[in-house]
Amino acid sequence: MSDLVSQLKERFGDGIVDVNAETIDDWIEVTPDVLLDVCEFLAGDSAIKLDMLNCITAVDYLHTDPKKAAKADFDPHMQVVYHLSSIEHKHTLVLKVKVDRWKNGEEGSLPEVPSVAGIWRTADWHEREVYDLSGVLFTGHPNMKRILCPDDWVGYPLRKDYEMPLEYHGIRGR
Amino acid sequence: MSTKVDDPRVIEFDVRTDEMLINMGPQHPSTHGVLRLILRTDGEIVSEVEPHLGYLHRCAEKIGENLTPRQWVPYTDRMDYLAGMNMNLGWALVVEKLLEHDLPEKARHLRVIISEMGRIASHLVGMGAYGLDLGTFSPFLYAFREREKILDLFEKACGARLTYSYLTPGGATGDLPPGWVDECRDFLAQFKPCIPEFHELLTNNQIFIGRTAGIGVMSAATAINYGCTGPVLRGSGVPYDLRFNGEERYTEMYEGYQFDVIVQDPETGKYPDPHLEEFGDDLDYPEIPKEAILGDCWHRFYVRMLEVVQAIRLVEQALDKYESASGDWGQPIKLTQKLPKGEAYLETEAPRGQMGFYLVSTGDSIPWRVRARSSCFCNLSVTSELCRGTLLADVPAIVGSLDVVMGEIDR
């Protein structure tokens, strides 16, 4: 792990924002700008060869309750978590990208993260799912459409401030 | 009558041939529930397949953000509803990983018994339903006959036949009832001779071979790139099984067990030894037909069939170990157990592939974020790649060989 981190830091410098080796699953946080390069390196380097992308998750950090928000130990943000593993070397890695909940703070414009679908085809559907449910736009994705919800669905259900629409095509929502 | 050129009625006199868009599903007999495939076909030849998901989306992840881990266990049942026990296990392990909760030895073996029985039950459906996809009905009922017996055993253990909620974070909801172990042994003894029957009905059948061998060939690189796991990955010749290669918290469950990863040996071109001495001479393994190519539908199916045998081996060993093990079956954690701040991700080898759960906690008893990494979701994504250029009848054959369960894909 430490080898890898020093290698990454050497290559990407400030792109590697944070490293946590204390938790249950160690993770490395990178900026969205270098994500694609980091991923290409991780997938391509024969010694690391993280050839399988297990999962992409978006975690929305936001307290909707103002009281709780005041006490919260985080600023509202969105985290995209990549779980990677290597079939050949049998090791795993967690990669994190932190973005604003809304791009430039404007409500309604989605935060952007570069798509890794060109490296792992798994990302194709997983990114669509994250886009669909959490509202993160993956730039460079070949087919950025909703996957689980209908195409005309409004809102991103896994965001903490999501409210179920009152009605959808005449079906009562809540 | 004046007709303009763009009048749709004019097309009636147009004899050009065109590609046709066909909607397969979500109400279609062979789409395993509510999968919807949009096929672009030129006659019988499929040029493009686009899967549409979401017809069984039940917001499980959102619900998980509002329930404590133990309360969410029933929702995991409903993901891969054909292998509910394995879903329970995946979730239980990830919660235990976050809590750093260790299990008594007996609970460990109990979990092996239950999850491997779940694997048998699940593969039986996979096998039977694959027969259905290829147009034969009888193997399905043969498979269900045996599955029913497993469900009977599960019912005795936990009271439910489909949505078990049996393995919970901390252990299981209860110990196995008295006599269960013997009944399970009886079942296995009775079940073993049935496996050659299945091989005879399907694996060895010339029509079956003709329909599956060489169809939907997926290279190992493609399988890994698409994140295919489980029998789909191993059917492409990648020796990767989380029971061997997974995280320690999961692999320690299988410590001291004798079993093989089912994958074709690249040198000999053979699958692991069928262990005839353990199963007697009844277990006659079919030869790999010469038409079959590694990574095709036939191999994926065959890997599943062989995994059933490995699961039997595991259960037999686990029953012995369970009887002599110390400790209890593992008391479940408290319903409102406070979760430590942090996050945990763990994948288990569910029957259909690697089922991962991701749990983020901010120190509350309710998780901040729950994520289920579905194996079928990734396995299905390869469909459009595999189905390109095949015949219409191959589409159910390929989708069936991926053995998807929509409950898990849509969550």
Added chain:
Amino acid sequence: MIGSLVSTGASTVTEFISQNIFGLDDPNWFMYLLCGVIAAVLVLHVIAVGALFFIWAERKIAGRIQDRLGPTRVGGKFGWLQTLADGVKLIAKEDFIPRDADAPLFKIAPYIAFAASFAAFLALPFADGAVAHHVNTAVFFVLAVLGLEVFGVILAGYASGSKWSLFGAMREAAQVVSYEVPLGMCVVIPVFVAGTMNLTTIGEMQAGWFNNWLVFHDPFTFIAAIVYFTCATASVNRAPFDLAEAESELVAGFHTEYSGLRWSFFFMAEYGSMFLVSALASILFFGGWHPPIPIDIWILEAFADPDLVAAGPLKDAVPSLVTFLVMLIGIATLVAKSVIGVVVMMWVRWTFPRLRIDQVMATCLKYCVPIAAVCFVGSMTWETLDLPSMNTINRYEIHEDWSEDLAVSTVGEDGVDPEWPEDENDDESSEVMDGEEAPIEEDSVAVQNGLSLQEGE
């Protein structure tokens, strides 16, 4: 000798009715109509009751094959009224026509399919004399009319306005048309071995012990019988060739959009065709209405008035009780043989997976057609060279009897001795036939009748 009963077809019954019931010397048009209606109703009942039985049997057989019971309740024991209950349900269902369907064609399609299946029964003899209409080119008629069933399916697929239906229809069209070729070839083999296209005569030729069945004529006919059954399964769309309604691919194929009674007509047509091709197989290859052990001949010899039998055709007499009994035995035998054929089809259906369309075509073009062609040539050679055969019956005797009865001469097949004694015993005649090879005589009448196959020299 049984051949003498051949002519008790519809015309005799017509005459009988008009003379005895209405007191007319010559039957008028009404008599013919009446007899036609009677025959039609009888045949219709064969199909309807047959379908009723076969659907029940299929459910039972499928159940047993699959380790379950099948229907058990309706009608007391064994659920034998299950099909009737299903029928009632189907009648009560909504008659649904999709919005995109071509309504008139959609409505007429099931009847066309059913009518084709039904019409083919008209020329199918159930026993010597038990035939709705005596057609002397019955083989040709049955095959031709049965082939029309595909029109109903194509219409249904086209008119449904559903792409799945269209797929099913196109598959059916391609498949049935392809399989007509080997099917026709296989049918031609018994036709020229027998030297006639008359199903009654072909059946009569196989009287006696089961070694007289044409399937045992030579190795080639044996193979041809198997190929015929395969092709027949394919041409009536049964698994593993049921691509037109492949439920795992095409939902339900051409009848996806059909429901209720219209759908059940397709079902009846399917079961009717199954029965028909099995019956055809029994007549062409498996001895027709003659039991494996010649019970019918024994009965005739033991009980019938020798004079009556020797007198030949029963043109103007009521069939005696004995001949009637023999006929009943014949009908029962044929039905039993056909049921065996249908059961084999069911057995195959519930065991095998379905073939893919290209495999179906390959089976036809790569295997069935060449094998059938080889069988055709082989069987022809066998017959021409007069190689030893298990069949001991002399087909020419019956042939002549029959031709005399119908007042048409069909002499002129290869090796017919015109001086052949009419009352020659079967076994003896065969020996004699083996011994001598008579010169061929082309008879102009035979050519006119289209019965002279160009075999032999």
